[in-house]
Amino acid sequence: MKKKFIAIITIISLIFISCSNENEDKIIINFWAMGVEGEYVSRLVSDFEKENPNVKVNVQQIPWTAAHEKLITAFASETLPDAFQLGNTWVPEFNSLSTIQPLDSLVNSSLIINKENYFSGIWDTNVLDSTIYGIPWYVDTRVLFYRKDIIKEAGYTEGPKTWDELYEMSKAIKKLPKYSKTFPFFIPTNEWLPFILFGVQNGADLLKDNSTYGNFSGKKFTVAYSYLMKFYKEGLAPTDLQQVLNLYQAFGEGYFTFYITGPWNVTEMKNRFPKELQNDWMTAPLPSPDSTYPGKSLAGGASLVLNKYSKNKKVAWKFIEFLSRPDVQLKFYNLVSSLPAVKSVWEDSTFTSNKYMSAFYTQLNNTVPTPKIPEWEQIVSSKIQQYAEQTARGKKGISKALKELDADVNKILEKRRWMLGKE
Amino acid sequence: MKSKTKFSALLLFLGPSLGVISLFFFIPVVAAFSLSFTDFDIYSLGSWEYLRFVGLKNYIDLINDPLFWTALKNTFYFVLLGGPLSVGVSLGTAMLLNSKYIKWKGLFRLVYFLPVVTTLVAVSIVWRYIYHPRFGLLNYVLSFVGVGPFDWLGDPNLAMPAIILMAVWKNFGYNMIIFIAGLQNIPEELYEAASIEGASGWQKFKSITIPMLAPTTLFISVITMIGYFQLFAEPYIMTQGGPLNSTLSIVYYMYQEGFRWWNIGYSTALAFMLFIIILIGTLIQFKVQKIDE
Numbered sequence: 001m002k003k004k005f006i007a008i009i010t011i012i013s014l015i016f017i018s019c020s021n022e023n024e025d026k027i028i029i030n031f032w033a034m035g036v037e038g039e040y041v042s043r044l045v046s047d048f049e050k051e052n053p054n055v056k057v058n059v060q061q062i063p064w065t066a067a068h069e070k071l072i073t074a075f076a077s078e079t080l081p082d083a084f085q086l087g088n089t090w091v092p093e094f095n096s097l098s099t100i101q102p103l104d105s106l107v108n109s110s111l112i113i114n115k116e117n118y119f120s121g122i123w124d125t126n127v128l129d130s131t132i133y134g135i136p137w138y139v140d141t142r143v144l145f146y147r148k149d150i151i152k153e154a155g156y157t158e159g160p161k162t163w164d165e166l167y168e169m170s171k172a173i174k175k176l177p178k179y180s181k182t183f184p185f186f187i188p189t190n191e192w193l194p195f196i197l198f199g200v201q202n203g204a205d206l207l208k209d210n211s212t213y214g215n216f217s218g219k220k221f222t223v224a225y226s227y228l229m230k231f232y233k234e235g236l237a238p239t240d241l242q243q244v245l246n247l248y249q250a251f252g253e254g255y256f257t258f259y260i261t262g263p264w265n266v267t268e269m270k271n272r273f274p275k276e277l278q279n280d281w282m283t284a285p286l287p288s289p290d291s292t293y294p295g296k297s298l299a300g301g302a303s304l305v306l307n308k309y310s311k312n313k314k315v316a317w318k319f320i321e322f323l324s325r326p327d328v329q330l331k332f333y334n335l336v337s338s339l340p341a342v343k344s345v346w347e348d349s350t351f352t353s354n355k356y357m358s359a360f361y362t363q364l365n366n367t368v369p370t371p372k373i374p375e376w377e378q379i380v381s382s383k384i385q386q387y388a389e390q391t392a393r394g395k396k397g398i399s400k401a402l403k404e405l406d407a408d409v410n411k412i413l414e415k416r417r418w419m420l421g422k423e
Numbered sequence: 424m425k426s427k428t429k430f431s432a433l434l435l436f437l438g439p440s441l442g443v444i445s446l447f448f449f450i451p452v453v454a455a456f457s458l459s460f461t462d463f464d465i466y467s468l469g470s471w472e473y474l475r476f477v478g479l480k481n482y483i484d485l486i487n488d489p490l491f492w493t494a495l496k497n498t499f500y501f502v503l504l505g506g507p508l509s510v511g512v513s514l515g516t517a518m519l520l521n522s523k524y525i526k527w528k529g530l531f532r533l534v535y536f537l538p539v540v541t542t543l544v545a546v547s548i549v550w551r552y553i554y555h556p557r558f559g560l561l562n563y564v565l566s567f568v569g570v571g572p573f574d575w576l577g578d579p580n581l582a583m584p585a586i587i588l589m590a591v592w593k594n595f596g597y598n599m600i601i602f603i604a605g606l607q608n609i610p611e612e613l614y615e616a617a618s619i620e621g622a623s624g625w626q627k628f629k630s631i632t633i634p635m636l637a638p639t640t641l642f643i644s645v646i647t648m649i650g651y652f653q654l655f656a657e658p659y660i661m662t663q664g665g666p667l668n669s670t671l672s673i674v675y676y677m678y679q680e681g682f683r684w685w686n687i688g689y690s691t692a693l694a695f696m697l698f699i700i701i702l703i704g705t706l707i708q709f710k711v712q713k714i715d716e
Contacts, residue, residue, distance in 0.1 A: 069682060076468060097469035190665060240556075240577040240666075374465055378684040389667060415466060419473060 028056045029316045030081035032071075035064045037085065037138070037302070040335040041323075048322045055315055075099055082310035083320060088125040088303045091134050093374035101306035101313065102131045112321045117342050121299040121367030128372055134303030135320055136341035138332070141297045141367050142197065142260050143359045144287065145269075149280040150179065150257045159284040161293045163198075163227060166258065170236040173257055183238040185231050186256035189389040192380040193298070194260060198224040200368050201288060201295045207409075211373045212417045214409030217402040224289070225391075225398060232392040239392050248272040251281070260286065262300070266356045267337050283359040285366070299367035301341065339364075375412050383408050459691040468685070481692035491693070493668050494676040495700075497583060501672065502651045502704075505587040509647055510640070513595040517602030518632075532603070536596040543593065547660040550589045551576065554661075576662055579669040586657045586670055594650070598643045605639035606632070641712045645705055652701050673697050 033041050038061030045057045060081070062070050068090070074080045075097055086094060094100050107113050115123055118136055126134035146159050154173045160166035170184035187194045199206060204220035207213065215221065231237035238256070250256060252274040269281060288295030304320045306313055322328060329340040330348055339360060340346065351357045370376055387405045390396040396404075459481055466473040485491050516535055520528055538546065553560045554575035562572040575585040613631050622630070633640075654672040658664050664671035664679075673693065681690030 072465075072468065072685070093465060096466060099469075190663065240574055382679065382684065386668070389665065393667060395667065415462065415464065415473075418475075419466065 026054055026056045027312055027315050028058060029083065029310075029312050029319060030058045030060065031316075031319065032060045032062055032081045032084040034062050034067045034085055034087075034302070036336045037338060038062060040332070043335060044323065044328060044332060047328070048319060051322070052315075052318065055318075057319060078309070080307045080309075082307055082312050082316040084305060084307070085137060085302050086134060086305050088122070088134065088136070088299070088301050089370065089377060091126055091303060091305070092128060092372045092376070094305070095128055095133055096374045099308055100133050101308045101310075102133060103135065103306065104132055106317050107132055107135075110321060113324050117344065119299075119341070119343060119364045119367065121369065122301055122341060122364065125299050125301075125369040125372070126303050134305045135324055137302050137304045137323060138338035139341045139364055140262050140300035140302075140339065141360065141363050142193065142262050142286070142300075143297065143363045144284045145251075145259045145261055145265065146282060146284065147251070147254060147257045147280055148282050149277070150254055153178070159282065160258075160287045162287050162291065163289050166287050167227075167230070167236075170231065170258070171234070174236055179254060179257075182253075182255050182257075183236060184257045185237045186250075186259040187228060187231060187237045189239060189392045190385060192384040192388070194228060195225060195384055195388050196370065196380060197260065197286075197298055198228055198289075200298065200370075201286070207371045207373075207413075210420065211371050212413050212420065214379075214406035214413070216405045216409065217399065222398065222402060225388075225402065229391055229398060233394070237392075248274075252277055263337070263339050263360055266354075283356045285359050285362045294362055294366055296366050296368050297363050299369045301339075373413075373416065375416060379409050379412060383412070455691045455694065458688055459695055461688045462686075463688040463691075465685040477688070481689050482696070484689065485692055485696060490668065490671065490676060491696075494671045494673045497669065497671055498652060498654060498673045500583055501587060501590070501654050502648060504584075505590055506644070506647050506651050508587065509591045509595050509651075510598060510643055512591055513598035513643070514602050514636075514640075516595065517599045517606055520599070521603055521606045532600070535599055538593045539596040541593075543656045544660055546593055547589070547657055551661050554585055577666055579667045582662055582666060582670045586654075586661065589661075590651070590654070590657055594647070598647065601639060601643055602636070605636050609635045637712065641708065645708055648704055648708065649701055652697065652704070673700075 031041075032038070038059065042059045042061075045059055048057060049055060067087075071080070071084070071086075071090075071094070075094075080099060086100075091100070107115070113135055119139060122136050122139050123132075126132055126136065144159060150173060151157075151159065151169055154169060154176060156169055156172070160169055166185065173179050173184040174182070196206065199216075199221045202220045202224040204218060204224060205215050206221065208215040208218075216225075228237075232239055247259075248269065251259065251269075266283065270278070273281065285294030286297050287293070304323060306316055306320070310316055323332070324342060326340075326342050326345050329342050329345045330350065332338065333340050333345070333350065345351070346357075346361055351361070370380075383405055387396070387401045391398055391401045460476060460478060461467075462475045462477050462480075519525060520531055520535075525531070552558075556562060556572055556574040556577060559575070561575065565571040565573070573581055576582050609631065613635070614627055617627050617631060653674050655674040655678065658670040658672055658675050659678070662670045664675055674697070677690050677693045677697070680686045680693060
């Protein structure tokens, strides 16, 4: 009995010794990534470890829904990893916590990462006061998804290129008896995105005075807002979202013809859209308020950032460089279908042979970033949404809603004004 | 000497639990209370320089915040309609299940209790489908009677009633079990005596069941009220507070302010407002019960 016990103890301690020996001369870096990306990035890690035998990368996957809370908590308890993924609209917020590393000198001396290789609008979302804080990992933007067969029935051969065309087509579709009970343009009232999108398309400055006051009651935003509200008012867009519980089913039924959404839906459509209609949907760059096609879209996506307080910045940066290499980006696209941030990857046949992708490529060259302040997320998700829904349902007039919206936004920005005044 | 041993014994037995309660309850509550007088937010998390003491500003802002009043109104709507309904339904089913003429009592008890132990999130998702305006089960059933179709969760006037209906269905089983226990504690002799005197069923219910159940009812009403004031998961999953904020509850608003926008100062002020409201509600119920006695 005793002998057995000693033997077990010896074996266990041997295991521990061998483990610690193995790790002793290895540099360990921690990397956090969200959602599906986090799930699949570990498959790329083994390649990196093969190229750098003295490095071990620990990947932790965080669900998107808990990502923000988790990162903030990690920041408060000083347990942020060496490198992590950030939604590019979160970069200003984490910069205001002064927790992410400025990357200018690293980028300047890098052989792999170069500003010219990236879509300029997307790159720009990571630049704050002309300092770069994040490297785009994958990109995301919204384009128009539409039903080819329905617009054909309404007498059109091509998707809308201007705001006027979009409106005319919607009216023409609604006039067809078959589609009289449908809503041609699906603009969800619980999403802030379309309202901001059409605003920036029209060239509106959403905030003014160094982003310390709201400017939504300004002329250009008002025009865009009124344009969208026209769709609700004339029954061309649904005010009720419960009707569209299953997006793909509703799109398949022709319950709506136009919908502005992102790249993930290309894959989803292939899997969930009715099979017999697979040839009847298409993607196109967004229509524009004037004749300059295509119109602008928002620059979305995720960036890779370095923890300012990491002890292994050099190695972590090497890992970021690895993830930014064209061959790795392509491999990553094949794993998770997140659109590559590096432009040269788009020349691969994976993209040139996919008819839905060219709209995204065109659109990605025509993006603008949203205001880069930490409060932005709150402004759009709570306030824009609230007022847009009230106006869409006819509870509040357009100019009244926008004035109240500005007042609310000014209140949110009060702290920012105080802080800027203090400096 | 004697008192000294007593004290150390006291410390030995109470110390651990007092320690844990202080660490995880009293200290956080005091900390939260102090935070409610500051403008603690994401900037303050980055640097303490950006923390301002604002006195009662959060509370004053709250009173001037239309969304707070909307949330308060919705919460009261939910508590005042859902609470009594829930207590009534559970009392009714408890009486039915306590009746001598019912068979398979165990089975029914199990069936009625099942929603209580089912995950609220799963239940809410299923009910979202039941309430679906075009393909939902509820509208399908109603169509046989020639009513509807209603857009349960999409119509600002119907969303809250729909949530109440679901909450009552989800919760009544728990209260029902407590009521059954209460009913079984009423001595059978009382009913026998009343029957001999010629009392009707209603008279027996009014003069024996209700007074004998008073302590149970008080307990259930207080627990239900406190629970209902903390309405959160149902709107969070089913409606996200919409449509038109018609299902925005106090706790959901608090969650949004605190954990989505990191306005911790404001959201703690909201939490203490809710605490005061629940305290007042509980005191009123105790008072009412006292008068009855």
